Amino acid sequence: MRTTNRALRRSRRLVPAVALTSALLAGGAVLGAAPASAESGPLGLSVHAPNEIGGAGGPVEFTETVGNRWDRDLAVTLELSIDSEIGTPPYSLSLDYLDDRGAWQSVPLTARTEADRTVTSGVTGAILVPHGGKEVRLRIGAPMGRPHDGATNGGLGHTIVLRSTARGPQDVPAVTLTETRTIVVGWISNSVVGVPGTAVAGGAPIEFEVQLRNPTPSAYTNLGNVLFADRHAKVEARGADGAWAPVAPAIGIPDDPAGFYMDGRNSTAAAGSYGVKQVRVTFPADMPPGRTQLNPCVFVNEGPDTPFRGTTLCSPGASVQILAPAAPAPAPTTAPEQGSTPAAPKAGGGATAVRPAAAVTPAAAAPVAAAAPEAVKPVAAADGGVTPFSERPAEAKEGTLAATGADTGWDRPVAGVAALLLGTGAGVLALVRRRRAVR
Known part of the structure; x- marks a missing residue:
């Protein structure tokens, strides 16, 4: 898990600090x-x-x-x-x-x-x-x-x-x-808010907010407000004019999720500021069903050439259940017209028998016999169809919010407060990889 485990251990030390900070500020006695x-x-x-x-x-x-x-x-x-x-x-x-x-x-x-x-x-x-x-x-x-x-x-x-x-x-x-x-000592942090619990591979994007809070009296420069998502996902942010614009992915470690800078690299945050980005994410049609993570992190003083290396502060993310796209219904076959019967072959020859003229309606000739319909075959799903795996992931109920906190694998005893964790080791964040359960 590279630096992730060390970062999580570090976070356990910082979580009580956040609570104590709030108590100190609230009390004000000292x-x-x-x-x-x-x-x-x-x-x-x-x-x-x-x-x-x-x-x-x-x-x-x-x-x-x-x-x-x-x-x-x-x-x-x-x-x-x-x-x-x-x-x-x-x-x-x-x-x-x-x-x-x-x-x-x-x-x-x-x-x-x-x-x-x-x-x-x-x-x-x-x-x-x-x-x-x-x-x-x-x-x-x-x-x-x-x-x-x-x-x-x-x-x-x-x-x-x-x-x-x-x-x-x-x-x-x-x-x-x-x-x-x-x-x-306070800290800046970002968070994801209102993330839907499910998304359809190749379907409509899911929309939510990425919030950036700086409750401290310090101004921040050389700042990276980052959302980590599956590297094949399409991430867009709404601009001041209301138009959606794609956010380019940045790759830190091969095979890890991509980071999407909400405000570009080397952004700033004024003292006591609060900002919101409207974000939408579309997952590709060939993405296997299973759970994927959306993880927010803030980086300060990143190296000029290496993304995600610097002072690292991450908050609990959200888990999204990816659903397979619905298979299209099979095309209906042509059925014989009601009241008519296909012509039967004449014994001993290839000519088709003709019904008496009285049996033929004035507006139409005798119908041609319909071809025998072929057996209906299952339509392959976008992920390649049936697989040898018998276990299928439990699907999240439509419209429910994504799990956060401990439900996402981020082990933090925090409710309503963004738990902060400081980057460790070599300083390159290795986020928990998305566990894909293929259906």
């Missing part, structure tokens, strides 16, 4: 509290860290206020560190600050592993804080890799902890302050 502040000697420090950032998304801006009661300007540095889950990949976190010239500067970061966490830390350059204090602008992000080189293994956990320390000049006594803030 995350929604007033900004932390402290004072020591001439310095004061207030940290206004964001409540949440988006994993694999862009940075979120915040401020830290440095107070200065000294009688002169002070050159202050901020030492910043982030605690995250053990196994956090390189380039997963970012910190920036606005320097005295108004330009954003990246804080060089180094990572180390402690007993129960990964600590990523760095120090800003000197920031001139005038008498009375200064509000310093900063940004924190969890890019999960670099542009077009998203991390394919490891994660941050459902929260990270930011520690900020302000240090003044050595000649100023007691000017070291530290404040700590907890930040939730």
Whole structure:
């Protein structure tokens, strides 16, 4: 199953994180509290860290206020560190600050592993804080890799902890302050909604929605909003003008399902955004009966030449039962006209006997004898007809919605919330192949 099993194992770790994230945001007791502040000697420090950032998304801006009661300007540095889950990949976190010239500067970061966490830390350059204090602008992000080189293994956990320390000049006594803030790591996700439970091979397309949700304050770039379907299926999306347009398939691994980019490669999603694509899928006439999967996944920072390699977030898909097309009814044979009888051969010769003139109606001559009908043969189905397999798949009831969640083989204890799973291993998603039951 290649990377699929590893991805599923990873998802089991992230599912509780989603639930805990919701609880933290709902409660707000810790995350929604007033900004932390402290004072020591001439310095004061207030940290206004964001409540949440988006994993694999862009940075979120915040401020830290440095107070200065000294009688002169002070050159202050901020030492910043982030605690995250053990196994956090390189380039997963970012910190920036606005320097005295108004330009954003990246804080060089180094990572180390402690007993129960990964600590990523760095120090800003000197920031001139005038008498009375200064509000310093900063940004924190969890890019999960670099542009077009998203991390394919490891994660941050459902929260990270930011520690900020302000240090003044050595000649100023007691000017070291530290404040700590907890930040939730949220995630973007897509999902399929309203998928019919059955489809006929070679029949009318099935229609449904692909929804993309970004509940986080991070903007996303280098984004792939992907629907995986049978590689022989025809996928179309409705445009803003109401017209249906085909979506080209992308192949990652031979013999695996194809991926269909709903918004093209390298798309974007604004902070707090929600989008819907109307989609229809047509399955080919020669597709054997059985179940097929429609699986939604989001990829961030995919490689420029390799699809589906990057930070990977997949949600529960839908299962569709493929039905064989109905066999056409046999053509009716020509029956003799009522009240007439075929002419019988004359004994001893090949001439046909003729009925008396009184028996012939004025408008028509005697009917010609109909050819003996051949035995009616079964019409071969589109999939090649009868096969040696005696077991037939149970057909889903027409009009029912496709199974989701655990019914689709995605082992997740989640209801109503898209379970997120992070791509692992080599980073190339190998989706569960469609199990075809041939009838």
